[in-house]
Amino acid sequence: MQPAQTPCPSTGILVQCRPGFEADALLELEAAARAARLIGKGEAVGTPGATLFRLDSPQPHDELRRRLDVSHLVFSRQAFQLIGRVEGFAGRDRLGPLLKALEALGERFSAILPETPDTNDGKEQAGFLRRFVPLLEAALAETGQLRPDSPHLPRLHVFLPGGDVALLGLSVASEGSAWPMGIPRLRMPKDAPSRSTLKLAEAIQTLLTPEEQHSTLRSGLQAVDLGASPGGWTWQLVSRGLRVTAIDNGPMAPSVVATGLIEHLRVDGFTWKPRKPVEWMVCDMVEQPSRIAPLMAEWVAGGRCRRSIFNLKLPMKRRHDEVERCRALIDQRMRAAGLKYILRIKHLYHDREEVTCYLTRR
Ligand SMILES: C[S@@+](CC[C@H](N)C(=O)[O-])C[C@H]1O[C@@H](n2cnc3c(N)ncnc32)[C@H](O)[C@@H]1O
Structure with missing residues (x-):
């Protein structure tokens, strides 16, 4: 042939x-x-x-x-x-x-x-x-x-x-x-506290290049998890050696607390700010996407974190329109700050009525 x-x-x-x-x-x-x-x-x-x-x-x-x-x-x-x-x-x-x-x-x-x-x-x-x-x-x-x-x-x-x-x-x-x-073949980690841990595991593999995974998810780096309870997303970060500030009124699972790598604060994820910039902020708070998108853009544009993975919950009918609305809100904030940025959005296999996003400055 x-x-x-x-x-x-x-x-x-x-x-x-x-x-x-x-x-x-x-x-x-x-x-x-x-x-x-x-x-x-x-x-x-x-x-x-x-x-x-x-x-x-x-x-x-x-x-x-x-x-x-x-x-x-x-x-x-x-x-x-x-x-x-x-x-x-x-x-x-x-x-x-x-x-x-x-x-x-x-x-x-x-x-x-x-x-x-x-x-x-x-x-x-x-x-x-x-x-x-x-x-x-x-x-x-x-x-x-x-x-x-x-x-x-x-x-x-x-x-x-x-x-x-x-x-x-x-x-x-x-x-x-x-x-x-x-459809990724991901095994549920034995001591992770919730199945939603697989969402962040898939997001990391899908939205980040192998080089990005290697250089940004490593021991010694700081992260914040907004809406962290019971700790499935936090688990993904601490299992890679990151120190995590977990923000949620709800409890964190003992297996996550036992790592000694988390600080749990029972405060509001919309108003709390870190004292120093962190490498990562992840967010799985169940809230309207039109409230989450500007908050995420603010964290990245304002330099509170270098990069973020977050969910946009989409219980509405016109989900494509809502995603595009959120994209525009993020674009508006990043442009206002004069920043070039990377925004990747995917409806992952482990996502149900939501999409997962990765945002960072270029
Ligand atoms: C879907 S759950 C998070 C699950 C978590 N990512 C995991 O893997 O285990 C959403 C969490 O967001 C928290 N939450 C909602 N609004 C919040 C707010 N304003 N501040 C902090 N946490 C909030 C809820 O208490 C709830 O525990």
């Missing part, structure tokens, strides 16, 4: 999201496509947990990637460019039709990501994919289309939306999640 001469065409962008968030994911995707002057429209995928922007005219995948960076999408757990569709994906020979479709595309891949919607039906399909993908890997390795030693090549997504259809997609590692379906 010869290497591809020209990048294969993409017919659209498929975004996987938490079931129930398809409308927000599509609004966001359409807005991003409009900004990139891409002509097309939203199309039902026929399953919860996914949404599709269909291009009016297909684009070479590298050109589409240059125009639209899907890694910035908030409500996307995983995203790929749609490059193929195999109908009649049922019965005994499912490998043959898939291989034929892939051969026609003429692309080489670094990895295969087996994916389904995050639903009960999807779980059944995932069981099939676990058995099927090793066969596909072996067949593509033999034809030279799968090259795990070439990480610069795109990844192949095999997405089963249900029925007898397989969707084929392509993404490069920097634009999609490393985990199939964007």
Whole structure:
């Protein structure tokens, strides 16, 4: 099989999201496509947990990637460019039709990501994919289309939306999640006091580069946790050796207190200020996003902390609009201070009706 001469065409962008968030994911995707002057429209995928922007005219995948960076999408757990569709994906020979479709595309891949919607039906399909993908890997390795030693090549997504259809997609590692379906495999730490500890663990892995994790989450640095009780987020920080001032009227779990690395203050997280600047402020207070966003911007712009990870709770219907409102509030404060900044926002797998943000000065 010869290497591809020209990048294969993409017919659209498929975004996987938490079931129930398809409308927000599509609004966001359409807005991003409009900004990139891409002509097309939203199309039902026929399953919860996914949404599709269909291009009016297909684009070479590298050109589409240059125009639209899907890694910035908030409500996307995983995203790929749609490059193929195999109908009649049922019965005994499912490998043959898939291989034929892939051969026609003429692309080489670094990895295969087996994916389904995050639903009960999807779980059944995932069981099939676990058995099927090793066969596909072996067949593509033999034809030279799968090259795990070439990480610069795109990844192949095999997405089963249900029925007898397989969707084929392509993404490069920097634009999609490393985990199939964007679902991290994180184990609940034995002595962490609440499951919400996994939210901060996922945020650290998703929103920070490995270099940022290494240099900013280390022993001896100071952190503040606003809304800390019972201590799941604090646990993530103290387990990396940071000293934490935990702000909450509620109690801190004994396993966290026993580390000797926390000071617990029963005060109001909206008015309390540290005496000296700290490296980190994290915040999981349950409050209106329009109150949290300006507070976070104030901490970073005013130099109380260098960086922050925080949640914006989104119990409302129009969640995409609310996120954009908060983004504008943060932008306003940072601009007023004449500061360049980094703001990354993601609806994480461990987030329910909320998104998680990372904010720091550039
Ligand atoms: C979702 S819980 C935090 C869970 C925590 N991140 C963990 O991992 O264990 C929200 C916390 O915010 C606290 N909270 C709400 N408003 C607050 C305020 N104004 N000041 C301080 N804490 C507040 C609540 O008492 C509650 O314990």
